[in-house]
Amino acid sequence: MTRFVVRRLISMVLVLFAISVLTFLIFQVIPNGDPAQRMAGRLSTPETVAAIRRTWGFDQPIWQQYLTTMKKIFSGEVISYTQQVNVLDQIKQDLPATLSLAIGAGIIWLVLGVLFGLLSAIRAGRFTDRALTVLALVGVSTPVFLLGAVALYFLAFRVQLFPNGGYVPLTSDPPQWLYHMILPWLVLSVLFIGIYSRVLRSNLLDTMNEDYVRTARAKGISERRVLLRHVLRNSLIPIVSLWSLDFAAVIGGGAILTESVFNLHGVGQYAAESIAQLDVPPVMVVVMFGAFFVVVLSAVTDVIFALLDPRIRLT
Amino acid sequence: MSDVASSSSLAMSGGRKPLLDVEDLRVAFRTEEGVVQAVDGVSFHLDAGEVLAIVGESGCGKSVTGMTLMGLTRSPNARFGGRATFDGRDLLAASDDELRRVRGAQIAMVFQDPMTALNPVLRVGPQLVEQIRAHGDLGRDEALERARALLERVGIPRPEERLRAYPHELSGGMRQRVMIAMALSCDPRVLIADEPTTALDVTIQAQILEEVRRLRAETNAGVILITHDLGVVADVADRVAVMYAGQIVEQGTLDELFYDPQHPYTWGLLGSIARVDRPRPPRLPAIAGTPPSLADPPHGCRFRPRCPHAFERCGELPPLEARAGHPDRCWLTPEQKRTKRRVGGQIGLAHGDEEVAA
Amino acid sequence: MATVDSTVRAGAPAARGADAGPAQPAGIGPYRLALRRLRRNKVALAFGALFLLIVVLCLCAPLYAAHVAHTGPNDNHVTETVKVGGVAKDVVSPTGQPIGPTWHGRFLLGADQNGRDIAVRLLYGGRNSLEVGGIATLVTMTLATIVGIVAGFFRGFVDGVLARMLDLIWAYPVVLLGIALGTSLALGGITIGPIALHGNSLLVPAFIIGVVYIPYVAKPIRGQVLGLREQEFVDAARVGGAGPLRIMWSEILPNVSSTLVVFVPLMIANAILLEAALSYLGAGVQPPNPSWGTMISDGIRLIPSAMHLTFVPGAMLVLAVLGINVFGDGVRDALDPRAKVRLEEHAEEASR
Ligand SMILES: Nc1ncnc2c1ncn2[C@@H]1O[C@H](COP(=O)(O)OP(=O)(O)OP(=O)(O)O)[C@@H](O)[C@H]1O
Numbered sequence A: 001m002t003r004f005v006v007r008r009l010i011s012m013v014l015v016l017f018a019i020s021v022l023t024f025l026i027f028q029v030i031p032n033g034d035p036a037q038r039m040a041g042r043l044s045t046p047e048t049v050a051a052i053r054r055t056w057g058f059d060q061p062i063w064q065q066y067l068t069t070m071k072k073i074f075s076g077e078v079i080s081y082t083q084q085v086n087v088l089d090q091i092k093q094d095l096p097a098t099l100s101l102a103i104g105a106g107i108i109w110l111v112l113g114v115l116f117g118l119l120s121a122i123r124a125g126r127f128t129d130r131a132l133t134v135l136a137l138v139g140v141s142t143p144v145f146l147l148g149a150v151a152l153y154f155l156a157f158r159v160q161l162f163p164n165g166g167y168v169p170l171t172s173d174p175p176q177w178l179y180h181m182i183l184p185w186l187v188l189s190v191l192f193i194g195i196y197s198r199v200l201r202s203n204l205l206d207t208m209n210e211d212y213v214r215t216a217r218a219k220g221i222s223e224r225r226v227l228l229r230h231v232l233r234n235s236l237i238p239i240v241s242l243w244s245l246d247f248a249a250v251i252g253g254g255a256i257l258t259e260s261v262f263n264l265h266g267v268g269q270y271a272a273e274s275i276a277q278l279d280v281p282p283v284m285v286v287v288m289f290g291a292f293f294v295v296v297l298s299a300v301t302d303v304i305f306a307l308l309d310p311r312i313r314l315t
Numbered sequence B: 001m002s003d004v005a006s007s008s009s010l011a012m013s014g015g016r017k018p019l020l021d022v023e024d025l026r027v028a029f030r031t032e033e034g035v036v037q038a039v040d041g042v043s044f045h046l047d048a049g050e051v052l053a054i055v056g057e058s059g060c061g062k063s064v065t066g067m068t069l070m071g072l073t074r075s076p077n078a079r080f081g082g083r084a085t086f087d088g089r090d091l092l093a094a095s096d097d098e099l100r101r102v103r104g105a106q107i108a109m110v111f112q113d114p115m116t117a118l119n120p121v122l123r124v125g126p127q128l129v130e131q132i133r134a135h136g137d138l139g140r141d142e143a144l145e146r147a148r149a150l151l152e153r154v155g156i157p158r159p160e161e162r163l164r165a166y167p168h169e170l171s172g173g174m175r176q177r178v179m180i181a182m183a184l185s186c187d188p189r190v191l192i193a194d195e196p197t198t199a200l201d202v203t204i205q206a207q208i209l210e211e212v213r214r215l216r217a218e219t220n221a222g223v224i225l226i227t228h229d230l231g232v233v234a235d236v237a238d239r240v241a242v243m244y245a246g247q248i249v250e251q252g253t254l255d256e257l258f259y260d261p262q263h264p265y266t267w268g269l270l271g272s273i274a275r276v277d278r279p280r281p282p283r284l285p286a287i288a289g290t291p292p293s294l295a296d297p298p299h300g301c302r303f304r305p306r307c308p309h310a311f312e313r314c315g316e317l318p319p320l321e322a323r324a325g326h327p328d329r330c331w332l333t334p335e336q337k338r339t340k341r342r343v344g345g346q347i348g349l350a351h352g353d354e355e356v357a358a
Numbered sequence C: 001m002a003t004v005d006s007t008v009r010a011g012a013p014a015a016r017g018a019d020a021g022p023a024q025p026a027g028i029g030p031y032r033l034a035l036r037r038l039r040r041n042k043v044a045l046a047f048g049a050l051f052l053l054i055v056v057l058c059l060c061a062p063l064y065a066a067h068v069a070h071t072g073p074n075d076n077h078v079t080e081t082v083k084v085g086g087v088a089k090d091v092v093s094p095t096g097q098p099i100g101p102t103w104h105g106r107f108l109l110g111a112d113q114n115g116r117d118i119a120v121r122l123l124y125g126g127r128n129s130l131e132v133g134g135i136a137t138l139v140t141m142t143l144a145t146i147v148g149i150v151a152g153f154f155r156g157f158v159d160g161v162l163a164r165m166l167d168l169i170w171a172y173p174v175v176l177l178g179i180a181l182g183t184s185l186a187l188g189g190i191t192i193g194p195i196a197l198h199g200n201s202l203l204v205p206a207f208i209i210g211v212v213y214i215p216y217v218a219k220p221i222r223g224q225v226l227g228l229r230e231q232e233f234v235d236a237a238r239v240g241g242a243g244p245l246r247i248m249w250s251e252i253l254p255n256v257s258s259t260l261v262v263f264v265p266l267m268i269a270n271a272i273l274l275e276a277a278l279s280y281l282g283a284g285v286q287p288p289n290p291s292w293g294t295m296i297s298d299g300i301r302l303i304p305s306a307m308h309l310t311f312v313p314g315a316m317l318v319l320a321v322l323g324i325n326v327f328g329d330g331v332r333d334a335l336d337p338r339a340k341v342r343l344e345e346h347a348e349e350a351s352r
């Protein structure tokens, strides 16, 4: 266990380091990407640009600039180029929306994905299964921003059942928060429900053919118990780990499209806007923040996996 | 035991109802390759306290026969025919619910592959307890104590520890014992043991067979022992049914089968163990050729394509009837059989060239 | 799909027996069987045909543009009129409202706010989307196969380095990586040695998408190779004096080929979806070039007044992706009824 933690910590630091370098470099090699020029505006004199360059340290060697940026990130005083506000404050402000989205949608897609997958497997080959299969495939084939836009148009604009996007903090008005989140939750969930129900369905069908399920039946325990305790339980193990990885990706800015379509002002949307303006510091922070979640949660996933399946050893 | 055993398998033993009576059992599976007739008109009976061995090459339908008796082959793609009467009721016609009460309690099965037969993510204890509690009004602790006693009974050292172990922490032999303990847990009246000793080393094999023998002696259960291994058969069986391509080709007492075998396939099986130098081949020896596809079995006698003694009549399927004391499926006359089965002074299946001498 | 399911269960014991043996050296056997299964799966075939139809239509874009619509994909007709049923109508009304579907040769599916023919743009856009999807899939499959086989075959240090690189791409938030690369390259283009890519070249998003998906394919391949390299036929080849390159090419590659085949449709679908997502965020195909993604994102703000701008390319995109997805599902079932490869798991992550 100690070995596992140490190994994971080392590889996490390495991955995060590499990601920060990569991100920094991507924005350094852009030919039109001189931030001083953009900050000074189009009608600036070369002197102003040079001054900006000096105060922000753009005239220093790349590695020096990288170190400065990283130091600022870890001391919590990194400032964005365009808005010139503290990036960490901005992320802190945007995080509740992203968390609301991720947690709510995560629960919905897990529950519905499992439910549909179970239904599909139990009725395998019959109408219910086929209908669910088609729905799932339509779900995974529809871009989330298209689905979101269509849903907004019909359910918020035409019928006015839901608000037209935006985020209301849970702390200020819980019912409004819920009201604003329902549509984004559902829209973000569709893709995952499609994936999870398909994965679970085929896991279930495979597991039903396992020898130990036959053994369970031979014991004369109820069919319900066979299904829940032997088939479903074993089939859910991979789903659980899948879920925690996807959840991590969504928190780490992966729900960029959903956040943009519904204008939730989450972390992902912040990243998208920063990238569009070639604003390196926020992008660095969001990317590292996202990668951090992915790396940590994938380690956690391995632990969960080992807990659920005793055959697996943590190394 | 011999009075039971010597009675012809077609007649009921002394008018008493047998424990389990299987009549014309048929099992077909719909598959991609067509309909597979895995079991094709199998009849046998089993009395209390008796060990019936079913032997035959891989894929001849032994496991399917056993599992069908417990309703474990039921699926939308399976079709069944015939009757299997146990306790006055037909197991094939029984509802899932009725069958569930019989399974594990009255009829129990030890499966072929102990490595995959236990749920890998549950501890051994709960897997045993679950069956015990399904059929008896026991509390969790009582059931656990019973499970411990069972493990002890099948010769597992430190049973308390094993109850808390996961299957992958146990060796193959240990897992097989756990499976046997599980099968014995509700004192079944019929035990179906599907190759309980294959994949185990010889000493463990012997111990497991000893368990089977003890069970029969202690509880008077009937045992159906499915195996490849004629050595095992000679050790514990009272009666033997030889299966080939979904059918029983010969059935009789142990002595009848070993000393007066009627079917060329049986000769082939025996030919391999007759040699004293290799007492117990792990698998059935190669009889030249391969078993036929059950999706498209040969016309007439199923063994004909591999039989060196085949003649015109074999184009017609021989019925299973007693021609020389016990039933078999071969058109040869008892006299012909007596001469043809001798190969080099022992019983065996002649190869093409040896046959001339016969 | 019903037939496949029933064979899954019916064929299970037989399949189990086959699993126990060593993986078969490549032969036509499994593929012929798969083809037979696929041929029976009418639903999958129908959807595959749908995808093919869309591909062919998009390839015919120049023909349609020249002979039916008489306009190119980027030609503006804002100030022109078009005759519909004898009545001349503005292509774009003075208030900026583009014309809807005319159901005639010109502006069959209407115009956008720049007076461009939607039908023409749809076909050209489809060409771009499919091209990006196709090239991206090619990039992913080639690199992932090489990385997966090399890492699994040599293990040790090589594996360690490659695995870290895969982890890096894996942990990098996929969409963010896509937009970061896309935005930066779109602005400046990139010069790698002799190859100079213009910022609005299709190869830019195609290459980005291709790289982003490498771990999803390389990781399962690597796992499979780890098992394969221990098998007898590999030892046999080694004893026979075959070098590592030769073994990888003629022993290992054929044995992972069915996994690769299964990934191809899935990757095409995901690449098309990711292209749309990147284009929506302005980091994919660059204007004025059309792609389904850019067309949708151009149209979204105008849904209330001109929903055909969004729905036409949207429907086309969904149909194409659905077609290839259903077909791919059928291919997977056909190749591997017990579904040894689990691939949906992460591959679709990016399309959020
Ligand atoms: N569920 C099923 N669907 C289709 N075919 C089946 C099914 N179960 C068994 N079979 C087929 O029925 C035949 C008999 O199988 P069975 O398992 O009874 O053989 P066996 O005599 O037990 O062989 P072994 O000694 O290898 O265990 C085989 O050809 C097998 O492929």
Ligand SMILES: [Mg+2]
Residues within 6 Å of the ligand: B062, B063, B064, B112, B194
């Ligand atoms: Mg068997």
